Amino acid sequence: MEKRPDMIRRHSAGAIFMHWFNAGCWIALLATGLGLIDNPELQPLGMWWVRTLHALGLDGVLLLQVHATLGLVWASVYAVFSLVRLKSETWPFLREVGTFSPQSDLTWVLRKTLTLTVGEERLRAKGLATELPAQGFYNAGQKLFAVPAVLGSAGLVATGLIALFSRAWPGGADVVQWALAIHFLCAALVAVGLVVHVYMATIAPGEGPAFRSMFTGFVPEDFARHHNPLWHERVAAGRDETLAKRDKRSI
Amino acid sequence: MPRYVMVIDSSRCINCKTCVAACQQENRVPYGYARNWIKVGAGATSPGLHFQPGNCMHCDEPICVSACPTGATFKDPADGVVKVNTALCIGCGSCIATCPYGARFRNPELGVADKCDYCPRLRALGREPACVAVCPTRARRFGDLDDPASGLRALIDKGPVVRLTAPATDTKPAIFYLGRTSPTDWPKDVTPPLPIGLWGAIMAPLTRVVGGAVLLGVAGVALRQLVAGRGEGQREGHGKAS
Numbered sequence A: 001m002e003k004r005p006d007m008i009r010r011h012s013a014g015a016i017f018m019h020w021f022n023a024g025c026w027i028a029l030l031a032t033g034l035g036l037i038d039n040p041e042l043q044p045l046g047m048w049w050v051r052t053l054h055a056l057g058l059d060g061v062l063l064l065q066v067h068a069t070l071g072l073v074w075a076s077v078y079a080v081f082s083l084v085r086l087k088s089e090t091w092p093f094l095r096e097v098g099t100f101s102p103q104s105d106l107t108w109v110l111r112k113t114l115t116l117t118v119g120e121e122r123l124r125a126k127g128l129a130t131e132l133p134a135q136g137f138y139n140a141g142q143k144l145f146a147v148p149a150v151l152g153s154a155g156l157v158a159t160g161l162i163a164l165f166s167r168a169w170p171g172g173a174d175v176v177q178w179a180l181a182i183h184f185l186c187a188a189l190v191a192v193g194l195v196v197h198v199y200m201a202t203i204a205p206g207e208g209p210a211f212r213s214m215f216t217g218f219v220p221e222d223f224a225r226h227h228n229p230l231w232h233e234r235v236a237a238g239r240d241e242t243l244a245k246r247d248k249r250s251i
Numbered sequence B: 001m002p003r004y005v006m007v008i009d010s011s012r013c014i015n016c017k018t019c020v021a022a023c024q025q026e027n028r029v030p031y032g033y034a035r036n037w038i039k040v041g042a043g044a045t046s047p048g049l050h051f052q053p054g055n056c057m058h059c060d061e062p063i064c065v066s067a068c069p070t071g072a073t074f075k076d077p078a079d080g081v082v083k084v085n086t087a088l089c090i091g092c093g094s095c096i097a098t099c100p101y102g103a104r105f106r107n108p109e110l111g112v113a114d115k116c117d118y119c120p121r122l123r124a125l126g127r128e129p130a131c132v133a134v135c136p137t138r139a140r141r142f143g144d145l146d147d148p149a150s151g152l153r154a155l156i157d158k159g160p161v162v163r164l165t166a167p168a169t170d171t172k173p174a175i176f177y178l179g180r181t182s183p184t185d186w187p188k189d190v191t192p193p194l195p196i197g198l199w200g201a202i203m204a205p206l207t208r209v210v211g212g213a214v215l216l217g218v219a220g221v222a223l224r225q226l227v228a229g230r231g232e233g234q235r236e237g238h239g240k241a242s
């Protein structure tokens, strides 16, 4: 009988729940938020989107209610989770995605982009290196998306709260106007990154095990050794501060 | 479909301000605020003072509407009236800052934009807006420009009429002043507030360009991958991290 690969813990159940809760909320908030921009000069997607939602019975007032309510629920659940799991999840995650090693990360992003666009064979034929620098728990591309995703989300919550209470806002109208413009900018930044994120997570070659880990919580040890060797080294040495050391198992 | 306009003979106005009070009462305008006004001009048609009644001009090209992010303020195609959907207004105040006529204010009780809407309650009852109905000298006339029975088209065609505009901003106001009126120099050129201006001029177009390019790029990569066949991906982690 073939031995099944050793699996190691990559994401906790809580983190998995939060990721998909976040993804669902984000997509719904993006859809309704874009639908709220009922002004051709300010609408990036095109007025067809607004017309489509209106035709589906989601008029502006309803969109505003859904968007504001969902935004509040999303931000509240996130705030509670982040605080409750501050030491075990939030802080390690922020430290992980916020730690860059510029030279290696830049090399990784450049080579990965070239491989995906030009192709490995053609790069090799031209004598260009295709080997990727060793990565930690998250690779450079993931960190490059995670940082704006975190900062953009924080900006969205702050400016969203100002917009939510704008009618009762005691300060000047200019604060509310800036809040709206920054709200848009944060959403646009993350949304553009999201296109790449979803591609890399679902379609990009070789990412299958990482994708499945966002459901099961586990990746094959061999996959981790090749894709995230710096993380794997820590896990193997029992020095990992994440869940991995507690949860190494064979399935 | 009706196209409501106002025709004002300002030479008839005696500055009694009944129109202002009637509007405040009919529309429950908070104390200290008003949706309409009477401006004092120089002697335009008669010796002495000249008074000029006014309110939202219900412009055919309203820039308050182009400044509104959510479409809460809109020119109703059904009657030409510029309205505020208070349930959709988020109180950002862009429209208030962008009206050349200062015809809007922030309703302190509701926190949303407030302005003349030609008294929809009274119109539904087949009556004229409050300011028109109470004017003792009939300085204000209101009606459907396209309805010959209103007589407004004939009044305008007889001329001369003045449409008050800011020096460089013609929003095609739908209030017609008969004869010469005064003052005429008060409408101001306006630009949208800076954040909304930047959003329209830079942020939205940039998002379109960058977002479009990224979408196309990702679609191209996915297509290439389909043609080249699904590889197992690159060998990773053999280089040294620096």
Ligand code: HEM
Residues within 6 Å of the ligand: A010, A019, A022, A023, A024, A026, A027, A138, A141, A142, A143, A145, A146, A149, A190, A194, A197, A198, A201, A202, A210, A211, A212, A213, A214
């Ligand atoms: C249908 C949409 C989505 C899919 C299929 C997806 C998939 C994934 C997967 C598989 C991972 C784990 C990668 C790994 O373990 O190496 C991940 C991580 C992550 N996801 Fe998503 N995701 C989606 C939407 C979102 C959204 C909407 C956001 C936030 C706006 C988001 C933010 C993140 C972040 C911050 C991480 C961790 C680090 C990173 O990969 O950058 N995801 N996602």
